[in-house]
Amino acid sequence: MKLFDVYPLQDITIDKARGAWVWDTAGRKYLDMYGGHAVISIGHTHPHYVKRVTAQLKKIGFYSNSVHMPIQEELAEKLGKVSGKPDFQLFLCNSGAEANENALKLASFATDRKKVVAFTGAFHGRTSLAVAATDNAKIVAPVNETDHIIRLPFNDTEALKQCFSKQGKEIAAVITEGIQGVGGIQVATDKFLQQIRKLCDTHGAVFIADSVQCGYGRSGRFFSHDFSGVRADIYSVAKGMGNGFPVAGILVAPHLKPWHGMLGTTFGGNPLACAAALAVLEVLENENLMENATAISKYLTDELSQFSGIREIRGQGLMIGLDMPAEMGSLRQELLSKQGVFTGEAKPNVIRLLPSLALTRQEAGVFLKKFGAAYQTIHKSILTQTGG
Numbered sequence: 252m253k254l255f256d257v258y259p260l261q262d263i264t265i266d267k268a269r270g271a272w273v274w275d276t277a278g279r280k281y282l283d284m285y286g287g288h289a290v291i292s293i294g295h296t297h298p299h300y301v302k303r304v305t306a307q308l309k310k311i312g313f314y315s316n317s318v319h320m321p322i323q324e325e326l327a328e329k330l331g332k333v334s335g336k337p338d339f340q341l342f343l344c345n346s347g348a349e350a351n352e353n354a355l356k357l358a359s360f361a362t363d364r365k366k367v368v369a370f371t372g373a374f375h376g377r378t379s380l381a382v383a384a385t386d387n388a389k390i391v392a393p394v395n396e397t398d399h400i401i402r403l404p405f406n407d408t409e410a411l412k413q414c415f416s417k418q419g420k421e422i423a424a425v426i427t428e429g430i431q432g433v434g435g436i437q438v439a440t441d442k443f444l445q446q447i448r449k450l451c452d453t454h455g456a457v458f459i460a461d462s463v464q465c466g467y468g469r470s471g472r473f474f475s476h477d478f479s480g481v482r483a484d485i486y487s488v489a490k491g492m493g494n495g496f497p498v499a500g501i502l503v504a505p506h507l508k509p510w511h512g513m514l515g516t517t518f519g520g521n522p523l524a525c526a527a528a529l530a531v532l533e534v535l536e537n538e539n540l541m542e543n544a545t546a547i548s549k550y551l552t553d554e555l556s557q558f559s560g561i562r563e564i565r566g567q568g569l570m571i572g573l574d575m576p577a578e579m580g581s582l583r584q585e586l587l588s589k590q591g592v593f594t595g596e597a598k599p600n601v602i603r604l605l606p607s608l609a610l611t612r613q614e615a616g617v618f619l620k621k622f623g624a625a626y627q628t629i630h631k632s633i634l635t636q637t638g639g
């Protein structure tokens with residue numbers, strides 16, 4: 252059998268990883284400023300993580316949600332504490348799309364309504380309603396098309412107000428990332444998030460904070476939505492939650508009540524996934540990784556702002572977008588092939604930096620040096636082409 256060929260691949264096979272570094276099968280070392288798409292939160296193969304997951308696997312890897320699992324309660328307790336949401340309830344699942352799908356479903360159950368407000372540039376996953384809420388017609392199959400989604404411009408408080416004044420009684424939920432990732436590292440303004448909170452309160456809708464990419468400490472706060480001082484009704488989390496182990500969830504405000512059978516999953520919240528998620532929170536706390544993300548972010552953005560060719564630097568914490576001019580479009584490939592640095596991308600020309608939150612100042616310095624070298628190469632080749 253062949254693989255179903257849906258991914259455009261780099262011609263690289265990685266078979267070893269430590270901290271912020273990965274190695275390919277030929278022994279070449281790369282600096283990982285991409286974190287496998289914002290997934291590596293505490294660093295690859297962190298010793299505490301490896302120890303905790305291994306110990307759990309030796310004890311019991313899996314049982315279904317038909318029996319008590321104290322490790323789920325331990326995770327809920329710890330997550331409540333570290334995230335600053337101790338009064339919330341936790342539902343565990345396996346991926347970001349599944350978390351958003353459950354969040355939207357829960358909002359609809361709770362309000363008995365069908366409409367969902369989502370924004371331009373949004374990415375919420377590839378399952379049924381999550382993909383409909385995503386702003387990319389190419390990945391919406393005919394079966395996913397629905398008139399339940401109301402698409403509004405991102406960061407536009409006036410459009411929001413008008414929409415609620417017309418359709419407020421039909422709106423079950425508003426869903427937004429605090430920092431759009433796939434959309435090119437676009438930060439939601441405080442005013443925008445505060446307006447969503449206000450309108451949801453007035454009209455009885457549920458505020459869903461998609462924190463799959465921007466959450467779990469990546470922004471320097473546990474949820475990037477925290478910067479605006481608002482409390483959402485549901486936070487969806489995934490990516491950094493398991494540092495590579497597939498685990499996700501929704502944090503649900505106390506006023507949203509469950510009933511037996513309302514949501515469910517076979518694999519979600521299994522003991523092995525919970526052990527991985529607990530190890531991540533322990534390291535996040537013990538090694539002060541949110542503070543580290545803030546400090547390293549400042550160092551990186553201060554230094555990067557000296558490159559006059561970068562059109563704009565956006566983001567918070569270790570979720571940074573470098574908006575490059577079209578003629579520097581090959582910079583990301585130059586970084587990878589010549590300098591051995593993995594970065595992410597967003598259309599049309601944004602380089603996304605999503606490294607481990609444990610990235611050291613020294614490693615950030617290595618990145619800056621390599622970035623400078625790649626930048627100079629591309630810059631020179633542009634001058635040669637234009638005869639400058």
Ligand SMILES: Cc1ncc(COP(=O)(O)O)c(C=O)c1O
Pocket residue numbers: 346347348349351374375376377428432433461462463464465489490
């Ligand atoms: C903000 C956001 N939400 C949801 C998802 C979907 O997550 P998953 O790929 O785990 O389903 C992603 C993935 O990139 C994301 O960035």
